[in-house]
Amino acid sequence: TDMRYRHMAIFPYPLELEREIRLKDGGNLLMRAIRPDDAERERAFVAAMSDASRYSRFQHSVAALSPEMIARFTQLDYSREMALIALEVGTGKIAGVCRYFPNPDWVSVEFAIAVADAWHARGLGRELMKSLIVCAREAGYQEMIGTVLPSNQGMLRLAEDLGFVTATTGESDGNVRVVLRLVAD
Helix, strand or coil: CCHHHCCCCCCCCCHHHCEEEECCCCCEEEEEECCHHHHHHHHHHHHHCCHHHHHHHHCCCCCCCCHHHHHHHHCCCCCCCEEEEEEECCCCCEEEEEEEEECCCCCEEEEEEEECHHHCCCCHHHHHHHHHHHHHHHCCCCEEEEEECCCCHHHHHHHHHCCCEEEECCCCCCCEEEEEECCCC
16 A cells, blocks of 8 residues: 555545556546545446346345445545446446455455446456456455356456456355455465
């Protein structure tokens, strides 16, 4: 973590993460950390997702985000957690979001990702996840963990391509746990 800000209660917005990304189909998006003023964008993003995409992300039926959830998703302490968004150039609509938040052990983080239906299979998930992995590694975390529905084959393939190891969760739900070591053993 950046030592210049150790004296601050909450780290400042990480402006250095803002960059343009080019997808495999040639599309351009702006990637940056989420901010509190993205609350309406986040609400609209989730509301526009298909039921299947919302279920894959939240692993239960979610019609809309509550004001508390929106605040939790957009108001971050960047030294502990991170959320990256990809914005459509011109419209400013969110095309995808990925985030991590620390587990109680403060050694590992849980991740979540959602990509707007219109942006599926274009390489956006890969770009978001690669950047999120870099952020978690730079923050000093040792492992990144996710829980994936067995039906979400796209996410399972992406996790495998990025080096995650998979295992069943051991729960009766049949979900798959994916784990990436962020530090060398």
